[in-house]
Amino acid sequence: xxxxxxxxxRWGIPGWLIILYYILLDxxxxxVFFSDNLPPVEIIVALLTxxxxxxxxxxxxxxxxxxxxxxxxxxxxxxxxxxxxxxxNAGLSYEEESxxxxxxxxxxxxxxxxxxxxxxxxxxEYLSARYQHLLTRTQELGVLRASxxxxxxxxxxxxxxxxxxxxxxxxxxxxGTLFLFVHRAQRYFTRNTHYFxxxxxxxLLQEKENK
Numbered sequence: 001x002x003x004x005x006x007x008x009x010r011w012g013i014p015g016w017l018i019i020l021y022y023i024l025l026d027x028x029x030x031x032v033f034f035s036d037n038l039p040p041v042e043i044i045v046a047l048l049t050x051x052x053x054x055x056x057x058x059x060x061x062x063x064x065x066x067x068x069x070x071x072x073x074x075x076x077x078x079x080x081x082x083x084x085x086x087x088x089n090a091g092l093s094y095e096e097e098s099x100x101x102x103x104x105x106x107x108x109x110x111x112x113x114x115x116x117x118x119x120x121x122x123x124x125e126y127l128s129a130r131y132q133h134l135l136t137r138t139q140e141l142g143v144l145r146a147s148x149x150x151x152x153x154x155x156x157x158x159x160x161x162x163x164x165x166x167x168x169x170x171x172x173x174x175x176g177t178l179f180l181f182v183h184r185a186q187r188y189f190t191r192n193t194h195y196f197x198x199x200x201x202x203x204l205l206q207e208k209e210n211k
Contacts, residue, residue, distance in 0.1 A: 008055055010140065014147035015057030019050055021151050025171075029162035058143070065142045076104035079194045083107050086198035092205050111197055114204035127200055134193040141186035148179045 069075045077100040084103075087094055094110070097103040118124040152175050159168035 010136075011058035011062060012051065012055045013058065014061050014143045015054030015059075016051070017144075017147050018057060018150050018154075019054050022154055023050075025154065025158050025164070026162075028167070029158055029164050058147075061143050061146050062139065065139065065146055069142060076101040078190075079197070080104045080107060082191070082194045083198040083201065086195070086202050087205070090202045090206065092202060092209075107197070107201070110205075111201050114201060114208070117208070118204070131193070131196060134189060134196055138186060138189040138193050141182055141189060145179065145182045145186055148175055148182060151175055152179070 080100050080103040084094075095106055097106055115124055115127060118127070152172065155168050155171050155175065158164050159172075
């Protein structure tokens with residue numbers, strides 16, 4: 001699988017989920033079902049349009065997640081606080097920055113610099129790949145959580161304006177349960193990523209001091 005297809009799938013899944021959920025709910029509320037006599041060309045065009053639009057929606061959700069988590073959220077503050085705790089407990093010194101995002105940028109620079117100075121290529125590749133995996137999983141779950149929130153809002157709309165009360169309530173329960181599971185998983189990977197950086201950065205800095 002090449003890089004482009006990986007990104008298409010990663011961006012597409014949240015968008016496809018929202019589009020498919022809306023189409024099915026709208027079809028059910030209007031009692032509209034797909035006809036076997038629908039021309040194949042129209043089916044192909046509709047599928048290609050939905051796939052393309054889903055990737056666009058998913059990409060926008062990724063950007064919105066990043067903005068909410070890192071530009072307007074507590075992401076930089078959380079990771080900086082957790083790294084500080086680990087480094088201070090190990091008696092290691094670091095530069096203090098006045099703003100949380102600047103502190104995070106400094107720790108990110110320190111982390112990348114420490115990785116680049118690792119003498120063992122195998123260790124450097126392992127730490128880089130593991131960090132990338134954790135970060136990707138965190139982002140994927142965060143975007144999936146956002147798509148579930150949108151599905152909850154869509155369900156609320158159909159309950160109030162399309163008269164699907166009983167089905168809507170059942171879907172709200174299912175989506176709410178899925179949201180809680182995804183939220184817990186996202187928080188787990190978030191803290192796992194933060195402490196992975198913190199503990200490995202501590203070890204790398206200690207190795208540097210002991211040389």
